[in-house]
Amino acid sequence: MKAILFDLDDTLFSTTEFAKKARANAIDAMIEVGINATHQEIHDELMEVIREFGSNYSEHFNKLLHRLPPHQRKEVNPAVVVAAGVCAYHDTKFEHLKAFPDVAPFLTALSQARMRTAVITHGWTTKQAEKLVRLGLVPLFGPRDVYISDQVGIAKPNPKLYQYVLRELGLLPSETMYVGDNLAHDIAPPRAIGMHTAWIKRAAKPDQDVEAANPEFIVNDFRELAAILRERFGVPLSEF
Amino acid sequence: MKAILFDLDDTLFSTTEFAKKARANAIDAMIEVGINATHQEIHDELMEVIREFGSNYSEHFNKLLHRLPPHQRKEVNPAVVVAAGVCAYHDTKFEHLKAFPDVAPFLTALSQARMRTAVITHGWTTKQAEKLVRLGLVPLFGPRDVYISDQVGIAKPNPKLYQYVLRELGLLPSETMYVGDNLAHDIAPPRAIGMHTAWIKRAAKPDQDVEAANPEFIVNDFRELAAILRERFGVPLSEF
Numbered sequence: 037m038k039a040i041l042f043d044l045d046d047t048l049f050s051t052t053e054f055a056k057k058a059r060a061n062a063i064d065a066m067i068e069v070g071i072n073a074t075h076q077e078i079h080d081e082l083m084e085v086i087r088e089f090g091s092n093y094s095e096h097f098n099k100l101l102h103r104l105p106p107h108q109r110k111e112v113n114p115a116v117v118v119a120a121g122v123c124a125y126h127d128t129k130f131e132h133l134k135a136f137p138d139v140a141p142f143l144t145a146l147s148q149a150r151m152r153t154a155v156i157t158h159g160w161t162t163k164q165a166e167k168l169v170r171l172g173l174v175p176l177f178g179p180r181d182v183y184i185s186d187q188v189g190i191a192k193p194n195p196k197l198y199q200y201v202l203r204e205l206g207l208l209p210s211e212t213m214y215v216g217d218n219l220a221h222d223i224a225p226p227r228a229i230g231m232h233t234a235w236i237k238r239a240a241k242p243d244q245d246v247e248a249a250n251p252e253f254i255v256n257d258f259r260e261l262a263a264i265l266r267e268r269f270g271v272p273l274s275e276f
Numbered sequence: 277m278k279a280i281l282f283d284l285d286d287t288l289f290s291t292t293e294f295a296k297k298a299r300a301n302a303i304d305a306m307i308e309v310g311i312n313a314t315h316q317e318i319h320d321e322l323m324e325v326i327r328e329f330g331s332n333y334s335e336h337f338n339k340l341l342h343r344l345p346p347h348q349r350k351e352v353n354p355a356v357v358v359a360a361g362v363c364a365y366h367d368t369k370f371e372h373l374k375a376f377p378d379v380a381p382f383l384t385a386l387s388q389a390r391m392r393t394a395v396i397t398h399g400w401t402t403k404q405a406e407k408l409v410r411l412g413l414v415p416l417f418g419p420r421d422v423y424i425s426d427q428v429g430i431a432k433p434n435p436k437l438y439q440y441v442l443r444e445l446g447l448l449p450s451e452t453m454y455v456g457d458n459l460a461h462d463i464a465p466p467r468a469i470g471m472h473t474a475w476i477k478r479a480a481k482p483d484q485d486v487e488a489a490n491p492e493f494i495v496n497d498f499r500e501l502a503a504i505l506r507e508r509f510g511v512p513l514s515e516f
Contacts, residue, residue, distance in 0.1 A: 069409075070419045112419040115427055119405035120414065165359035169309075174360065179310045179352040187355055 037232070037269040038207055039152035041198075043216030044164060046239040048155075049135045049171055053239075055091075058128040062097070065124035070112040073104060092160055097121040135171045136238070141276035142258035143176040149272050154181035156201050156214070158192040158221060192218075195225040202231075215261065217241075219249035227252070234261055277472070277509040278447055279392035281438075283456030284404060286479040288395075289375045289411055293479075298368040302337070305364035310352040313344060332400055337361040375411045376478070381516035382498035383416040389512050394421035396441050396454070398432040398461060432458075435465040442471075455501065457481075459489035467492070474501055 045051040063078045071078065078100065085099045093099075097118045101109055109117070146153055155177055157164050164184045168174055174182075183201050190197040202209060209230035216222020217240040223233045227250065235251035236258075246254075255261045265271040285291040303318045311318065318340070325339045333339075337358045341349055349357070386393055395417055397404045404424045408414055414422075423441050430437040442449060449470035456462020457480035463473045467490065475491035476498075486494075495501045505511040 069414050113405070113422045113424075113427075115401045115405035115424060116408060116414055116419040116422055119402065119409045123406060123409045161355045162359065165353070165355035166363060168356060169359045169363045174309050174356055179356040182353045182356055184355060187353075 037151070037213060037265065037271055038211040039154065039205060039213075040146055040265075041154050041156050041201065041212055041214045041231075043214070043218070043222045044155055044157035044167065045159070046217040046241075047215060047222070047236055048139050048173065049133065049167075050239045054129050054132045057132060058125045061128045062121040062125040065120040066097070066117050069117055069120040071101075071104070071109060071117055072111065073108040077108075078104075092163070094160075130170055133167070133170050135173060136257070138258040138276070139173070140176060142262060145262065145273045145276050146271075148274060151271060152181075152205065152207070153177055154183065154201065154205065156183045156185075156197065158185045160184075161187040192221040193225045195229045198226045198229055198231060213265075219244040219246065219251065223249040223251045234264070236261070277391070277453060277505065277511055278451040279394065279445060279453075280386060280505075281394050281396050281441065281452055281454045281471075283454070283458070283462045284395055284397035284407065285399070286457040286481075287455060287462070287476055288379050288413065289373065289407075290479045294369050294372045297372060298365045301368045302361040302365040305360040306337070306357050309357055309360040311341075311344070311349060311357055312351065313348045317348075318344075332403070334400075370410055373407070373410050375413060376497070378498040378516070379413070380416060382502060385502065385513045385516050386511075387416075388514060391511060392421075392445065392447070393417055394423065394441065394445065396423045396425075396437065398425045400424075401427040432461040433465045435469045438466045438469055438471060453505075459484040459486060459491065463489040463491045474504070476501070 042048060059079070059082065063075050063082070066078065067073070067075065081103055082096065082100050085096050085103070089096070089099060098114070101114050101117055143153060155168065161184050165182070168182060183197070185191040185197055188197060188200055190200055198214065202212065213232035213234060214222060214226040215234045215236055217236055219235060223235050227233045233251050234253040234255055235249070237254060237256050253261070253264055255264065259276070262273050262276070266273050282288060299319070299322065303315050303322065306318065307313070307315065321343055322336065322340050325336050325343070329336070329339060338354070341354050341357055383393060395408065401424050405422070408422060425431040425437055428437060428440055430440055438454065442452065453472035453474060454462060454466040455474045455476055457476055459475060463475050467473050473491050474493040474495055475489070477494060477496055493501070493504055495504065499516070502513045502516070506513050
């Protein structure tokens with residue numbers, strides 16, 4: 037084993053939890069600057085926008101505002117409402133954005149054991165790079181060992197994304213392990229090209245199809261993964 | 277006199293000072309994640325980018341990175357460097373972003389005297405709206421009384437921008453006063469259409485052509501402007 041490669045969202049930090057709190061604060065901020073609707077009404081409309089346009093879309097609040105009936109938004113400059121929502125969303129998110137507590141100790145132990153590490157993440161370049169910076173993960177990986185699907189030009193679950201990174205690192209699939217929370221995106225494709233795989237369950241969405249993806253290892257956190265690397269692959273990892 | 281209309285940047289807060297500090301911190305952050313150049317080298321290149329592409333351009337750090345010689349940037353993922361710079365820039369700016377201390381008392385006194393107020397600002401919609409939110413100025417103006425050149429579709433120094441706002445407010449030029457720091461943008465055009473004008477000098481760039489713009493009043497802060505409004509226009513403003 038020469039390298040451990042990581043998914044980012046819900047693998048190195050919990051996306052889902054913070055997004056919920058950030059959305060609630062954004063809605064309150066939009067009401068405060070003059071949107072004439074209840075929290076629930078705005079929430080329902082916003083969730084519809086996210087479903088229809090995807091969670092990586094960058095104009096959620098603009099679309100939301102446009103969809104509200106005119107009497108609920110006529111007393112405001114829409115740009116000010118959107119800015120109030122965006123500022124509250126970002127402030128909340130950045131305030132609460134923290135890597136899981138075992139991430140830094142695990143990466144430090146891997147580095148001491150001379151194991152190569154990298155991030156392979158799905159999403160928009162700017163957004164994913166900003167998350168890595170805000171989470172304080174850049175010094176733990178090195179700024180070159182970050183692969184973002186939008187930047188590479190290949191999106192999960194296409195196995196070519198994993199093949200591209202292996203070529204960049206100069207490694208064979210069998211020398212590497214990929215760790216992620218999403219079975220269809222993070223486990224099935226690397227497994228199909230012969231990489232080792234570990235499904236990390238702590239923030240993973242329930243009701244995923246475990247049989248179809250067939251992860252080689254299932255762990256609840258990085259201490260369990262460290263034990264596997266020590267016992268099954270002889271990686272000399274210190275305790276953390 | 278029925279309304280006092282305000283410029284935003286360097287009239288209600290000091291842009292220049294904070295932008296300088298924010299830029300310096302952004303440069304340090306980019307060096308920290310792996311740019312192999314001195315602070316001075318990056319600073320000089322960045323100032324060239326700003327001169328060539330304008331201060332309102334949104335891709336300064338991307339362009340900067342692209343312009344550095346390859347050996348100074350080869351060890352890094354460019355998206356991570358840009359994110360490090362952008363995060364440091366925003367954090368510094370938002371931490372230091374404060375309206376001048378006499379802004380809130382002046383606006384409160386104007387509101388008590390039943391004087392209408394509004395902002396007419398030059399710049400990009402999202403950026404200017406975010407400044408208003410971050411400065412805490414939205415509750416002082418009301419979210420509808422904000423006019424941004426990019427959103428209106430007419431840019432300073434075109435006097436049509438001021439005529440548009442007067443039409444929206446239902447006021448005659450002679451019933452209003454515009455207050456700003458930039459003689460060519462904030463004084464000459466409203467004066468040309470018959471509005472009253474006050475040049476506020478505290479954050480104003482030196483060596484502007486005072487004779488050409490010919491401001492009706494020149495003040496150093498809002499206390500001096502309040503005195504003029506009381507004495508020359510009979511506005512019943514309380515002390516602050």
